[in-house]
Amino acid sequence: MIPALALRGALKHWKRSVVTAGAVAVACAVMIAVGSLLNGIDNSFLDSVIPNSGHVRIDGGVARAAVNPLGLRGLLPDADGLLDRIREIGDPRVAAAEKILSFGALLVEDRGEGDPRNLAMRGIGVSPETRFADNVRDALVGGDFLPGGRGICLSEEAARLVGARLGGTVLVLVRDRSSQPWYESLPVTGVFRSESRDFDETTFYVAEAKAAEMLDAAGQAREIRLLLSRREDAEKVAAELEKALAAAGSGGDSPAPRVQAWQAANASVVGLLVFVNVMLGVLMGLFAVVAAAIIANTSLMSVMERLREFGTMRAMGLRARELEKLILAEGAMNGLAGALVGMLLGSAVVALLMKGGLDLGGMMESLGLKRYNRPRPDPAWYALCALAGVGVCLAATARAARSVRSRSVAESLAAADAS
Amino acid sequence: MTRHRHRHILEVQGVTKDYQLGKTTIHALRGVDLAVSQGDFVSIVGPSGCGKTTLLNIIGCIDKPTSGTVILDGVDVSTFDDDREADTRLSHIGFIFQSFNLVGVLDARENIEFPLILAKVPKAERAARVDRLVDLVGLSEFAKHKPDELSGGQRQRVAIARALVNKPSLVIADEPTANLDSATSTTVMEAMRRLNEEEKVTFIFSTHNELIERYARRVLSIKDGVITGERRGGGGAA
Numbered sequence: 001m002i003p004a005l006a007l008r009g010a011l012k013h014w015k016r017s018v019v020t021a022g023a024v025a026v027a028c029a030v031m032i033a034v035g036s037l038l039n040g041i042d043n044s045f046l047d048s049v050i051p052n053s054g055h056v057r058i059d060g061g062v063a064r065a066a067v068n069p070l071g072l073r074g075l076l077p078d079a080d081g082l083l084d085r086i087r088e089i090g091d092p093r094v095a096a097a098e099k100i101l102s103f104g105a106l107l108v109e110d111r112g113e114g115d116p117r118n119l120a121m122r123g124i125g126v127s128p129e130t131r132f133a134d135n136v137r138d139a140l141v142g143g144d145f146l147p148g149g150r151g152i153c154l155s156e157e158a159a160r161l162v163g164a165r166l167g168g169t170v171l172v173l174v175r176d177r178s179s180q181p182w183y184e185s186l187p188v189t190g191v192f193r194s195e196s197r198d199f200d201e202t203t204f205y206v207a208e209a210k211a212a213e214m215l216d217a218a219g220q221a222r223e224i225r226l227l228l229s230r231r232e233d234a235e236k237v238a239a240e241l242e243k244a245l246a247a248a249g250s251g252g253d254s255p256a257p258r259v260q261a262w263q264a265a266n267a268s269v270v271g272l273l274v275f276v277n278v279m280l281g282v283l284m285g286l287f288a289v290v291a292a293a294i295i296a297n298t299s300l301m302s303v304m305e306r307l308r309e310f311g312t313m314r315a316m317g318l319r320a321r322e323l324e325k326l327i328l329a330e331g332a333m334n335g336l337a338g339a340l341v342g343m344l345l346g347s348a349v350v351a352l353l354m355k356g357g358l359d360l361g362g363m364m365e366s367l368g369l370k371r372y373n374r375p376r377p378d379p380a381w382y383a384l385c386a387l388a389g390v391g392v393c394l395a396a397t398a399r400a401a402r403s404v405r406s407r408s409v410a411e412s413l414a415a416a417d418a419s
Numbered sequence: 420m421t422r423h424r425h426r427h428i429l430e431v432q433g434v435t436k437d438y439q440l441g442k443t444t445i446h447a448l449r450g451v452d453l454a455v456s457q458g459d460f461v462s463i464v465g466p467s468g469c470g471k472t473t474l475l476n477i478i479g480c481i482d483k484p485t486s487g488t489v490i491l492d493g494v495d496v497s498t499f500d501d502d503r504e505a506d507t508r509l510s511h512i513g514f515i516f517q518s519f520n521l522v523g524v525l526d527a528r529e530n531i532e533f534p535l536i537l538a539k540v541p542k543a544e545r546a547a548r549v550d551r552l553v554d555l556v557g558l559s560e561f562a563k564h565k566p567d568e569l570s571g572g573q574r575q576r577v578a579i580a581r582a583l584v585n586k587p588s589l590v591i592a593d594e595p596t597a598n599l600d601s602a603t604s605t606t607v608m609e610a611m612r613r614l615n616e617e618e619k620v621t622f623i624f625s626t627h628n629e630l631i632e633r634y635a636r637r638v639l640s641i642k643d644g645v646i647t648g649e650r651r652g653g654g655g656a657a
Contacts, residue, residue: 001536008524312520315481316581317509317537320501409504410482413520 002322006329009306016302020295020331021338024389027291028342031284031385033349036375037358038280043376045273045369046231050262052135054225055234056094056241057265058082061258070104070122072177072215076257079221085248086224086241093233098132099221101125101211107154107204108171109163110185116171119161121154122203123172125211131227136192136205142166143190149207151189155200159191166191172206176216184214195357195372234261269369288392295335296396303327303400304415310404311412324401331397335390343386350375427490428588428621429455429478434487434497436473436644447473449644450487455589455623460615462635462652463625470644471625472593478623479512479591480504492588509537513582515592515611515624519574521566521581527573528553528562531580538585552580556610572603579610583620592624596631608634 010017060074076082079099086097105123109116126133128146136153137145143166145153152170164170166188173183186206194200212218226241228234242259263270303310310323318326357372364371404412431453438445447470455461463471476482477489480496481504489497496507508514521530531552535545553562556576566574575595582590592611596604612634615622624635632638633653640648 005524012524308520309522312516312522313533314505315479315508315514315520316534317505317585319505408482410476413481413516 002326002329006326006333009326009330010333013302013306016298017334017337020298020302020334020393021341023291023294023298024335024338024393025342025345027287027392028339028385028389029345029349030287031388032343032346032382033353033375034280034284035381035385036346036350036377037353037373038277039378039381040374040376041276041360041369042273044373045266045269048135049269049369050231050266051227052132053262053265054132054223055228055231055262056226056238056259057223057262058226058241058245058257058259059223061256068104070102072103072175072217075101075217075220075222076224077220079224080219082224082245082257085245086226089241089244091237091240093228093230093237094226095229096131096227098127098130098225099208100132100223100225101208101215101217101220102222103174103211103215105204106173107158107162107164108173108183110169110171111163117162118173119158119201121158121201123174123211124203124205125208126205128207132225133205135194139192139194141191141193143188145190146205146207147189149209151187152204152206153190153192154188154204156191156193157197157200158204159188161201164188172214174214176214178216182214182216186210195370197371231262235263237261238264288388291389292392292396295393296399299327299331299393299397299400300403303404307404307407307412307415311407311409311415314409315413320405324405327401327404328394328397331393331400332390334397335393338393339386339389342389343382346382346385347377350377427454428457428459428492429453429623430488430490431474431478432488432490434474434477434484434489436470436477436482437485447644448477448484451641451644451646453639453646455621457588457621458615458619459621459623460612460634460636460652461621461623462632462638463623463641464627464629464632464638465625465641466627469641471627471641473644474641475591475593475623475625478589479514480507481514509534510585511588513585513587513590513620515575515578515582515590515595517594517597519566519571519578519598521574521577523566526563526565527558527569527577530566530577531584534581534585548584549580552584555614556580570603571599572606575599575603575607576610579607579614583614583618587620589621589623592622594625594627596626596628601630604628604631 058076060076083097083099086094102122102124106118106120108118128149133145141156152172159165162170169185169187171183171185173181176182212220226237228237238259238261245259246256314320314323353375357374359371360373361371431451434448434451435446436448438447451474463474465471473482477484480499484497487497488495491507491511499507522533525533528549532545532549535548553559556579558573558576558580561569561573569577596607599607608631611622614620626632635652638650638652639646
């Protein structure tokens, strides 16, 4: 009887039901869309950026602090030795360990006449089978990623700027460790187009062996990157590794290598993400509070204008507790309807954002994140938002129900009938 | 629960009711004694604000007396908690209100059926009882109409049927004809009178309309919260 009466009550007072359900729907949709977007940004950072830049990094400790972070003074002098030691330790949590040799270079149009176009870029020397360039492999639009360790892989945009094309050549000009210029004509074996214009215009890849040859830095590396089976182990692995490497001695007079987990290596980005999460969390909280206030007000109005009807029901023999249940059931129905509409609305917004991605501006790129961010829908989050919508609606209605229950039957019957 | 000797269906003994209005105490009832027998048709008359509705509310377990006792069917109901009051209203008392007080989301038939659902009467029995009462108050054609599709007289007949559906010991009607024209008032009073005679239902109703008083067998006058007199009504000769 109570559900049927509640449904009829909600339908008869449909305008108030629409306002209540509407408030739940909007709050739910906003929370779903914003939450999914946050999830997308976090996911892009944790599952895309972090694996490609390594869960744990080992470097000389001075590279980042140097005026020129691509200068060759901060290289790890015995990268091969370090790699060997890491392999000897044989930590089962480490899935892959690789040398990375990044350097500054000038790409120059290779046509041997006139005034060639050039572009200052960051070269990254990696193993052709590297586990740290999935983002580039996935973004290839032509050729292969350093097939057989040959050639150069650069972006479509960089190729356009220096007049190169797939199958053609480009001159790579560097200063080696003794500051002598070195240039070499490399065939363009792969062309990629990522979602980040900043990355595309600044980064190219060559085989690590070729980079070491050009820079006269055999056996050295800018850093060693470790890929772990679980990113959650990063801080523990980094601490243990740092201790183990220090105990083994880094050799010679060079300082002990610095071992950093991804959280420390990307502290500014992690901090920014925490800030964004908190800010958007506060925004979602505010939405929930505003929605709760609207729902509470509407529910109270709705029951107050039906006081006499409720008083009549109690005069007929309906117990106060049953009346409370009736009012709560009506609130739950409005909340459920709102939550369902909110889920549909939120899903539509998420689907729309997933199509084109949301442009969060160049600041994101400068932090190594994607400029265009796509939300990542999470069924658990959807369910939580829907539950929160129904819960807020129930809590707001409970206040109205308590207010009705606290009145005597005579008081309720004496109320003006607005229904 | 105290069992009393079952001479009367209702005994009101020394009932007072005070309301606090700011710092002022309003004495709505100042010691009312009243006894009503099974099958009585009692009218309580008096000017507005004399305490008629307060007395009926206390008799009907809708309000609590400040002091005194109300014995219904031999049980002192004046000390009941909310739930027991609700159960007493459900099983012993039928209400007819001045402004009908039908549940707007239910049609005429469902309004009549509502107390039966609360009393958990089986569906088949509910249907039979409602059918009989719908016929009895002459609303067969309007059973599926919502309250706002019915005239005042029809609504009050629905309320009468609803008041009777649980076979109460006592039906309380607070100015049942106040919102009706004289012709409809007569129809409603005739219906109540007929049910009193045929079904032996006890009625207590309040009015300040002298024309309505004549239907009662007993007429109790109330003034300033005190019963000031009793006389035989025109209904006594019927």
